[in-house]
Amino acid sequence: xxxxxSNVQELKYRVLKEVVRLSEKNELTTKLYDIPxxxxxxxxxxxxxxxxxxxxxxxxxxxxxxxxxxxxxNVVEVIDIACEECxxxxxxxxxxCQGCIAHRCQAACPAKAITFVNHKAVIDPDKCKGCGQCxxxxxxxxxxxxxxxxxxxxxxxxxxxxxxxxxxIDPDKCIRCGACVRQCPFGAIVDKSYVLNVMQMIxxxxxxxxxxxxxxxxxxxxxQFSYAKIGQIVSGLHQIGFHKVVEAALGADITARKEAEExxxxxxxxxxxxxxxxxxxxxxxxxxxxxxxxxxxxxVETARLIKMIDKTAKVVFIGPCIAKKMEFQKEExxxxxxxxxxxxxxxxxxxxxxxxxxxxxxxxxxxxSYFGRIFARxxxxxxAVFNVLQQENSDFQVDPVICDGLEECRAALLKASKGKxxxxxxxxxxxxxxxxxxxxxxxxxHAMKNRMSIDNFAKQAHTGINESVPVR
Numbered sequence: 268x269x270x271x272x273s274n275v276q277e278l279k280y281r282v283l284k285e286v287v288r289l290s291e292k293n294e295l296t297t298k299l300y301d302i303p304x305x306x307x308x309x310x311x312x313x314x315x316x317x318x319x320x321x322x323x324x325x326x327x328x329x330x331x332x333x334x335x336x337x338x339x340x341n342v343v344e345v346i347d348i349a350c351e352e353c354x355x356x357x358x359x360x361x362x363x364c365q366g367c368i369a370h371r372c373q374a375a376c377p378a379k380a381i382t383f384v385n386h387k388a389v390i391d392p393d394k395c396k397g398c399g400q401c402x403x404x405x406x407x408x409x410x411x412x413x414x415x416x417x418x419x420x421x422x423x424x425x426x427x428x429x430x431x432x433x434x435x436i437d438p439d440k441c442i443r444c445g446a447c448v449r450q451c452p453f454g455a456i457v458d459k460s461y462v463l464n465v466m467q468m469i470x471x472x473x474x475x476x477x478x479x480x481x482x483x484x485x486x487x488x489x490x491q492f493s494y495a496k497i498g499q500i501v502s503g504l505h506q507i508g509f510h511k512v513v514e515a516a517l518g519a520d521i522t523a524r525k526e527a528e529e530x531x532x533x534x535x536x537x538x539x540x541x542x543x544x545x546x547x548x549x550x551x552x553x554x555x556x557x558x559x560x561x562x563x564x565x566x567v568e569t570a571r572l573i574k575m576i577d578k579t580a581k582v583v584f585i586g587p588c589i590a591k592k593m594e595f596q597k598e599e600x601x602x603x604x605x606x607x608x609x610x611x612x613x614x615x616x617x618x619x620x621x622x623x624x625x626x627x628x629x630x631x632x633x634x635x636s637y638f639g640r641i642f643a644r645x646x647x648x649x650x651a652v653f654n655v656l657q658q659e660n661s662d663f664q665v666d667p668v669i670c671d672g673l674e675e676c677r678a679a680l681l682k683a684s685k686g687k688x689x690x691x692x693x694x695x696x697x698x699x700x701x702x703x704x705x706x707x708x709x710x711x712x713h714a715m716k717n718r719m720s721i722d723n724f725a726k727q728a729h730t731g732i733n734e735s736v737p738v739r
C-alpha cells in the first residue's frame with residue numbers, strides 16, 4: 268500500500284505516473300492535455316480556489332515531469348501560478364502575551380514598532396524591521412517569527428521574492444538540495460524529471476541488443492519502499508527493463524578508500540560525496556575549494572566501474588537526491604552517468620507500468636560492504652574512512668566534525684575559513700540525516716526508522732571493503 272508524506276507528494280506521484288503510463292502506450296502526445304482533467308476531474312475544487320486553477324497547475328507540473336523549461340538550466344523551478352504569495356518574514360504577538368509592565372519587547376525594539384493596546388503588545392508591520400530583538404526580549408516567549416516555508420527551508424539563501432511577492436530562485440546561489448521542494452506546502456517548487464529520457468533510453472536499448480541499461484541504486488534504498496522488500500524492488504527494476512541492478516554503495520567503498528588516502532596526504536579535507544555540500548562550498552566559501560576532496564562521488568565511481576566492465580553500458584542513478592540531477596550534467600563528468608531519477612520517480616514508474624513489486628520474487632542485491640552502505644546516513648562516510656585507515660595501519664589521526672544538515676555545515680566551514688576549526692575532516696551532508704533524509708525520499712517522517720533500516724541493511728553486507736566485486 269502506498270503511503271505519502273503529504274498531498275503534495277501524492278499529486279507529484281499521480282502526475283508522473285500518468286506521464287509514464289501514456290508514454291509507455293505511445294499516447295503522450297495525443298493525450299497530453301487530458302492529464303489535468305484526469306488528475307482534477309471536478310466539478311468542485313479540492314485544493315485551490317477553482318478547478319481551472321488546479322488544472323492549470325497540473326499542466327505546469329506535467330511540463331516539469333517532461334523535463335521542464337529547457338531555457339532554465341536549474342533543475343529546480345518555481346511554478347508561478349502555484350505560489351500562494353505567503354506572508355514575508357514578520358513577527359507576531361501571540362495570545363500568551365501577559366501585558367506585563369516591564370515592556371521589555373518595546374524597550375528592545377530599535378524601530379519603535381511596538382505599542383500596547385488594552386495591555387497587550389502590538390507590532391506595527393510598517394515600522395517593523397524584522398530584527399527579532401522583541402522576540403528575544405520577551406520573558407514569556409509570546410512573540411513568534413513567521414517566515415515563508417521555502418525561504419526558511421533554503422539554508423543557501425537562494426530564494427527571494429519577485430515584484431509580485433512570489434518566490435523565485437537565484438541559480439547562482441542554489442545548491443539544488445531540494446529543501447524548498449520538500450517544504451513548500453503548496454507544491455509550487457518542483458524538481459525537473461528525466462523519467463521520459465530514462466524510459467526512452469530503455470526502449471532504445473532493444474532489450475540489451477543495442478546496449479545495456481544499468482540501474483545504480485543509492486544505499487538509502489534500504490529506508491524506502493516500506494511495502495516491499497529490497498529484493499522485490501530489484502525485480503521491479505528488471506521488469507522496467509534495466510539489464511542489471513548495482514549498488515552505488517560499491518562506489519562508496521571505492522570513494523572511502525581514496526578519500527582516506529587523500530586525507531592522510533593533505534591532513535585536512537572536506538568530503539565530496541554530497542553534491543549540494545560541494546556546491547555550497549564553491550559558492551559561499553571559495554577559499555576552501557582547494558580542500559574539497561578531489562575524488563568523485565560514489566554515484567560516479569559506480570558508473571565508471573560499470574562502464575569499465577561493459578563498454579556498451581548506460582547508467583541511471585536512482586536515489587533520494589535532487590542535487591544528483593545537477594551533478595551528472597556537469598561538463599567534467601559528461602558521459603559517465605547517463606541520467607538520474609529519484610525514489611519518488613521510481614515509485615511513479617512502477618505505478619505507470621502497473622508493476623507491483625510486493626508481488627514479485629526477490630532478487631539478491633549484494634555488491635557492497637557494510638561501510639559502503641552506511642554512506643546513506645550522516646556519520647557513515649567518517650566511519651568508512653576510519654575503517655580504511657585502520658585496515659592500512661595508518662598513523663594518521665582523524666579528528667572529524669560530522670555535519671548533519673547545511674546549517675551545521677556552514678558553522679564548520681565558517682570556522683575553517685577563519686582558521687579556527689580544530690578538526691581536520693569535515694563530513695558534510697546538506698540534508699539532515701544524510702541521504703536518508705534526502706528531499707526525494709518516499710518518507711521523511713520516520714528519520715530514526717530510516718537510519719535503523721540502513722544500518723540493518725548494512726549488516727547484511729560484506730564486512731570489509733572490496734573494490735573488485737563483479738557487476739552482476
